[in-house]
Amino acid sequence: MAGSGLASRLYRGEAGLNIIGRRKLWFTVAGALILIAVLSVSLRGFSLGIEFAGGNSFQIPASVGTLERAEEQVDEALATVGDGAEVVTAQKVGGTGGDFYEMRTTQLSAEQANEVKAEIAREFGIDPAQISGNQVSEAWGSQVTERALLGLLIFIAVVMVYLILRFEWRMAVAAVASLVMNLILTAGIYSLVGFEVTPSTIIGFLTILGFALYDVVVVFDKVQENTRGITASNNQTYGEAANLAINQSLMRSLNTSVVALLPVGGLLFIGAGLLGAGTLKDLGLVLFVGMAVAFLTSILLATPLLVLLKNYDPRIQAHTKRVLARRGAIERGEISPKGAPRTGTETAAAVDPEAAALAGAAPKVGARPVGKRSGGTARGGRPAGGGGNRPGGKRR
Numbered sequence: 001m002a003g004s005g006l007a008s009r010l011y012r013g014e015a016g017l018n019i020i021g022r023r024k025l026w027f028t029v030a031g032a033l034i035l036i037a038v039l040s041v042s043l044r045g046f047s048l049g050i051e052f053a054g055g056n057s058f059q060i061p062a063s064v065g066t067l068e069r070a071e072e073q074v075d076e077a078l079a080t081v082g083d084g085a086e087v088v089t090a091q092k093v094g095g096t097g098g099d100f101y102e103m104r105t106t107q108l109s110a111e112q113a114n115e116v117k118a119e120i121a122r123e124f125g126i127d128p129a130q131i132s133g134n135q136v137s138e139a140w141g142s143q144v145t146e147r148a149l150l151g152l153l154i155f156i157a158v159v160m161v162y163l164i165l166r167f168e169w170r171m172a173v174a175a176v177a178s179l180v181m182n183l184i185l186t187a188g189i190y191s192l193v194g195f196e197v198t199p200s201t202i203i204g205f206l207t208i209l210g211f212a213l214y215d216v217v218v219v220f221d222k223v224q225e226n227t228r229g230i231t232a233s234n235n236q237t238y239g240e241a242a243n244l245a246i247n248q249s250l251m252r253s254l255n256t257s258v259v260a261l262l263p264v265g266g267l268l269f270i271g272a273g274l275l276g277a278g279t280l281k282d283l284g285l286v287l288f289v290g291m292a293v294a295f296l297t298s299i300l301l302a303t304p305l306l307v308l309l310k311n312y313d314p315r316i317q318a319h320t321k322r323v324l325a326r327r328g329a330i331e332r333g334e335i336s337p338k339g340a341p342r343t344g345t346e347t348a349a350a351v352d353p354e355a356a357a358l359a360g361a362a363p364k365v366g367a368r369p370v371g372k373r374s375g376g377t378a379r380g381g382r383p384a385g386g387g388g389n390r391p392g393g394k395r396r
Helices: 006-012 020-044 067-079 110-124 138-166 169-193 199-227 238-274 278-310 314-331 353-361
Strands: 055-061 087-093 100-105 132-136
Touching: 020 169, 020 238, 020 278, 055 067, 055 110, 067 087, 067 100, 067 110, 110 132, 132 138, 138 169, 138 199, 169 199, 169 278, 199 238, 199 278, 238 278, 238 314
Parallel strands: none
Antiparallel strands: 055 100, 055 132, 087 100
16 A cells, blocks of 8 residues: 555654664664774874965966866976975866966965966966965964864853753753764764865854754654653653654654755755855855764664663663563463453453452442342342232231
């Protein structure tokens, strides 16, 4: 039936995906990915833009030819000054005065920059005034990094306070752990693939934190709804109620992520890829990677970590034991599941000994009192021989 497909069951929250039950697997995968990311950042590092590493940039009119030819000519010009100077990045950028190629190089002195500029103009046969150059110090990038780290710490502190007031401290710890995991994995992807880190990348890192937090709060809100007053009944454990909440909110989180990724993907692949707007690439790339990772961490890490923390609560531990003990009694046939009909062969003691004892001790509502009958009377106090109140002798 079409209505029983996976997509329809996801929409109804009836997919039955066992996310919580496989939390050891998710924790193992997360630990391995974190290890890879940390090793990559420690050993390989990041591909820093000139705003962080320092360097020079040259803007050359796009009318000189293709981007590849322009990059080759600039490399030849840099070879004349020595010191291992080279082009770090090359991209086509549009401006009010027309398109131009931006060549970012390693650090050059003022004299070397002028020599390279003159050599580029000579090779392309254009006026040196048509080529503009800038020099960027790495100190500016250090200031941006310090401000970004300060903003990150303030954001995490505010988020912790909000989640503690809105939910509880365990949910706050699980949500912040998910955010940190999101940042580490995104940074690891940047380090492994060699994406260039620019100020736009830092802005994107801070932006994805808000999206990741929203996704986690949506799931936690459903978890709180399903687990409210859960210790009052013995039908399901906290982990099972949390797993049901994931299934019920999975499609909503997926739809939110897809809707958010579509415009970011258009910004990245159309704006930066097809139209050549290189300035959009740095921002679009970190948003695309971070949002995709945020969806996975909110489902596979935040809620399983919350369940792990809640299982250390003595109240939840005692409740889990009661639920498991009740299920064991049902499997052994000592009690019947709630709402199950009794069979004719079941005795009251087999169904529920305690309930049977109470039922035997209490009379039914509206029933006549049952007492010991006297030997010479029948029902209603009449004589045993019948005949109303007449004596029991012979009739005349």
